[in-house]
Amino acid sequence: MREVAIIGVGLTKFGELWEQSLRNLYVEAALKAIKDAGVDHIDSMYVGCMSSGLFTGQEHLGALMADYLGQAPVPATRVESACASGGAALRMGYMEVASGQSDVVLVGGVEKMTDVGGDEATYALATASDQEWEAFNGVTFPGLYAMMAVAHMERYKTTVKQLAAVAVKNHLNGTKNPTAQFPAKISVDDVLNSVMVADPLHILDCSPITDGAAAVILCPADKAKKVAKHGAVKILASAAATDTIALHSRKDLAALDAVAKAASVAFSLANKKPSDIQLCEVHDCFTIAEIMSTEALGFFEKGKGGPAVEAGETAIGGKIAVNTSGGLKSKGHPVGATGVAQAIEIVEQLRGQAGARQVAKAKIGMTSNMGGTGASAVVHILEAL
Amino acid sequence: MREVAIIGVGLTKFGELWEQSLRNLYVEAALKAIKDAGVDHIDSMYVGCMSSGLFTGQEHLGALMADYLGQAPVPATRVESACASGGAALRMGYMEVASGQSDVVLVGGVEKMTDVGGDEATYALATASDQEWEAFNGVTFPGLYAMMAVAHMERYKTTVKQLAAVAVKNHLNGTKNPTAQFPAKISVDDVLNSVMVADPLHILDCSPITDGAAAVILCPADKAKKVAKHGAVKILASAAATDTIALHSRKDLAALDAVAKAASVAFSLANKKPSDIQLCEVHDCFTIAEIMSTEALGFFEKGKGGPAVEAGETAIGGKIAVNTSGGLKSKGHPVGATGVAQAIEIVEQLRGQAGARQVAKAKIGMTSNMGGTGASAVVHILEAL
Numbered sequence: 001m002r003e004v005a006i007i008g009v010g011l012t013k014f015g016e017l018w019e020q021s022l023r024n025l026y027v028e029a030a031l032k033a034i035k036d037a038g039v040d041h042i043d044s045m046y047v048g049c050m051s052s053g054l055f056t057g058q059e060h061l062g063a064l065m066a067d068y069l070g071q072a073p074v075p076a077t078r079v080e081s082a083c084a085s086g087g088a089a090l091r092m093g094y095m096e097v098a099s100g101q102s103d104v105v106l107v108g109g110v111e112k113m114t115d116v117g118g119d120e121a122t123y124a125l126a127t128a129s130d131q132e133w134e135a136f137n138g139v140t141f142p143g144l145y146a147m148m149a150v151a152h153m154e155r156y157k158t159t160v161k162q163l164a165a166v167a168v169k170n171h172l173n174g175t176k177n178p179t180a181q182f183p184a185k186i187s188v189d190d191v192l193n194s195v196m197v198a199d200p201l202h203i204l205d206c207s208p209i210t211d212g213a214a215a216v217i218l219c220p221a222d223k224a225k226k227v228a229k230h231g232a233v234k235i236l237a238s239a240a241a242t243d244t245i246a247l248h249s250r251k252d253l254a255a256l257d258a259v260a261k262a263a264s265v266a267f268s269l270a271n272k273k274p275s276d277i278q279l280c281e282v283h284d285c286f287t288i289a290e291i292m293s294t295e296a297l298g299f300f301e302k303g304k305g306g307p308a309v310e311a312g313e314t315a316i317g318g319k320i321a322v323n324t325s326g327g328l329k330s331k332g333h334p335v336g337a338t339g340v341a342q343a344i345e346i347v348e349q350l351r352g353q354a355g356a357r358q359v360a361k362a363k364i365g366m367t368s369n370m371g372g373t374g375a376s377a378v379v380h381i382l383e384a385l
Numbered sequence: 386m387r388e389v390a391i392i393g394v395g396l397t398k399f400g401e402l403w404e405q406s407l408r409n410l411y412v413e414a415a416l417k418a419i420k421d422a423g424v425d426h427i428d429s430m431y432v433g434c435m436s437s438g439l440f441t442g443q444e445h446l447g448a449l450m451a452d453y454l455g456q457a458p459v460p461a462t463r464v465e466s467a468c469a470s471g472g473a474a475l476r477m478g479y480m481e482v483a484s485g486q487s488d489v490v491l492v493g494g495v496e497k498m499t500d501v502g503g504d505e506a507t508y509a510l511a512t513a514s515d516q517e518w519e520a521f522n523g524v525t526f527p528g529l530y531a532m533m534a535v536a537h538m539e540r541y542k543t544t545v546k547q548l549a550a551v552a553v554k555n556h557l558n559g560t561k562n563p564t565a566q567f568p569a570k571i572s573v574d575d576v577l578n579s580v581m582v583a584d585p586l587h588i589l590d591c592s593p594i595t596d597g598a599a600a601v602i603l604c605p606a607d608k609a610k611k612v613a614k615h616g617a618v619k620i621l622a623s624a625a626a627t628d629t630i631a632l633h634s635r636k637d638l639a640a641l642d643a644v645a646k647a648a649s650v651a652f653s654l655a656n657k658k659p660s661d662i663q664l665c666e667v668h669d670c671f672t673i674a675e676i677m678s679t680e681a682l683g684f685f686e687k688g689k690g691g692p693a694v695e696a697g698e699t700a701i702g703g704k705i706a707v708n709t710s711g712g713l714k715s716k717g718h719p720v721g722a723t724g725v726a727q728a729i730e731i732v733e734q735l736r737g738q739a740g741a742r743q744v745a746k747a748k749i750g751m752t753s754n755m756g757g758t759g760a761s762a763v764v765h766i767l768e769a770l
Contacts, residue, residue, distance in 0.1 A: 001485045021517070053438040053509070058516040060435075060467035063643075063760035066627040067634070073646040075625035076761070077473050078465040082445035088462050092477060099484030100386045124438070131443040132406070240460035242451040249452070258448075261458040375448035376461070 001098040005224035005232045005385060008037020008217035009344040014332030015181040017211040022056050022112040023068045029213035029337075030069050030108050037217035038229030042071060043102035047078040048089030048109035049336035054124035056112050065108070082128035083285060085109060086214065086339025087240075087369030087378030094238040094380075097218050108215035109341070111334035121209050125335070128372040130246035142206060142286070144247055144373045146198035149288035151253035153200065156303030158291065160200050164191035165310045166287035167204050167329055173316065174326025176356035181210055181332030205287040210332035214341035224385055231351040236270035236364070236381040239263075245375040256289075258377035259296035259368055266366075266379040267298070274298035277381070278362045279321040279349055281342035283370040284328050290314075293368050294322060297379075321359045324349060339369035343380060350384040386483040390609035390617045390770060393422020393602035394729040399717030400566040402596040407441050407497040408453045414598035414722075415454050415493050422602035423614030427456060428487035432463040433474030433494035434721035439509035441497050450493070467513035468670060470494060471599065471724025472625075472754030472763030479623040479765075482603050493600035494726070496719035506594050510720070513757040515631035527591060527671070529632055529758045531583035534673035536638035538585065541688030543676065545585050549576035550694045551672035552589050552714055558701065559711025561741035566595050566717030576672075590672040595717035599726035609770055616736040621655035621749070621766040624648075630760040641674075643762035644681035644753055651751075651764040652683070659683035662766070663747045664706040664734055666727035668755040669713050675699075678753050679707060682764075706744045709734060724754035728765060735769040 010032025012025050020028075026047065034042070047061040058064065062076035081088035086109030093107035113121055126135040129144060152158045168188055174180040191204040224232035241261035244250055251257070267273055274297060282297065284290035291305035299320050300308045308314055314322035325331045325345035328338060346365035348354045362384070369378045395417025397410050405413075411432065419427070432446040443449065447461035466473035471494030478492035498506055511520040514529060537543045553573055559565035576589040609617035626646035629635055636642070652658055659682060667682070669675035676690035684705050685693045693699055699707035710716045710730035713723060731750035733739045747769070754763045 051438050051444050053436050053512050056516065057512055057520065059465060059512040060630065060757050060760065062466050063627045063756060064515070064630045067629045067760065072628050073626040073643055076627050077477070080444060080463040080465055081447050092462070095480050095484045095486055098486065099480045101480055101483065127438050127442055127444040130449070131441065135442065241458040242448045242461050243457050244452045245445060245449045258458055371448060372445050375445065375452065
């Protein structure tokens, strides 16, 4: 297998972008990534997207985006893995370059979520759960994560203030990110006094509904330094894993076993361990998800994720900087784009281009993208070249 | 890149399977393929599916199918490329094995289309066209292919009897295929006297709405003969291409340029030419699509596809046997499964297991899977091992 690098990145603004369409968002991010990389062609492209069928009545996104990007006849493939669609698309692009089939591959993720009403968006998102056993019975994602939070609080004495501390940290990081949807500084009291969505999760424990797109350009690592206009970052490992789709089938509601499995494979492929990582973008669709992710990734022991965030260990400057971008919570969560956007944050940090949120001496970073309640997990480890 | 082989195949019955669910169909095909291959594990899996969100309210198919197949935590990814989703999934699995990332990969395709009414199914299928410029204005797939048929008839004097000859041949082949949805022998008059859907396409020019699944097992070609219980088939080439998603942007309504491009890449990778191929499964979603496909693939000159089918050149025993399985027309068209099912027909023929529809001395076969009106094309060339 060839080694693979990211040589260009492009992000749209994240937010309620009513004047932007699904295709415009993808094309904007892709053109930025192509320009940033400085390449004059692409050999193949991917589109990570969860549910354009339900959100916009459009499937067949590979061909659509190749067409609107002016890139037909290059091969173009859409990849879906619920909220891990972006990470899964990155993994496909990685394998295409690694296999030797293509040299320059564009991987973009996109979701246009605000063209439908809230009920329809909630329905569309619930298709990431088990339709026959969860969604059909009326439970939606805040409810599912609330059950996981309750289990974690029961088992490990995790507190609602620790959950809130995740939101407070991520919104603070988001104030330093110009693409963030909600770059507002908030307090623990703001979270605890906000509307309850599904006990114990308040609305400020939840990531928002977001429009946005993210794209990266991949090429073989041995050509990356020569080709890249603005710096290259090597993909040390790309790994994915799955768990039961329905919560009721899990061995442990308070653990993310697919994340742990993908991380274990990734650490092994990269020959690294958690203490080698200086920063990580994790999938904080709800605050409890960040706490459980930092445990599953091996940064903290099980049950220690809550106290760690409260003690500032996951802040910029802490033991391991988690979600320096603001995370899904503050930056926003256009579901199909998220996995790619996570990689972009790590690339910008490893290139030293993260401005006010720069992590000092960042050499190795990691992303952890999840689908559903953790039934899909995709993990990447990245190193400055 | 490593060479890749197909070592196991599994198909469900195709039809209106009201007692089967989306997940059951996939699992049935996957278990058959695993048993046929004789493998005791898989390293990774793919799910080709076009629009489970709109057909059944279920996305996140990778994790869902891994779970119901009892294969979690293996990586599982859903691939969408409209009606070419199955072919695209096969290409992803091919690259994963070729890259060296995995040794044993399951690639399945599935669609459960009959859980919704006809209007909803027509809407779901129309999401493969350009939502903003085609579907939104009310045109559906029979209308789009009717425009292509009219252009082809105008340019090349193709006749409605030649269109009907495709249906007659494929339904005859389908009578020899136990999994076919409509294994009924029909005549040219039956086609011409059937209900007009979109002039010049009668209902017997159209492929049906179908439930079904198909699955194959891939492994490195150098291990295939040793591993495979029932014979192995090498993938000589896997290629994909795109065209404009909307018909109005095409240079030529009477040509399938993405199919031609993918075929040209595939022939080059395989170091073969059209005359080396003894049989081909093409994407006859409408009769005109088969005629245009046999031209785009290089089996006949442009404009000669119609006379060729009328003269029996594409029948079993003719110059090149096209759609020996019965094709989408007679076998059925569960859209996400089709690309994988096409590969299975070629495998069975190259193994000499095709029974009454066996092509004599079949050594090299080909599949051509399309999405939309040909905006996506995926081509595979297979050789007996």
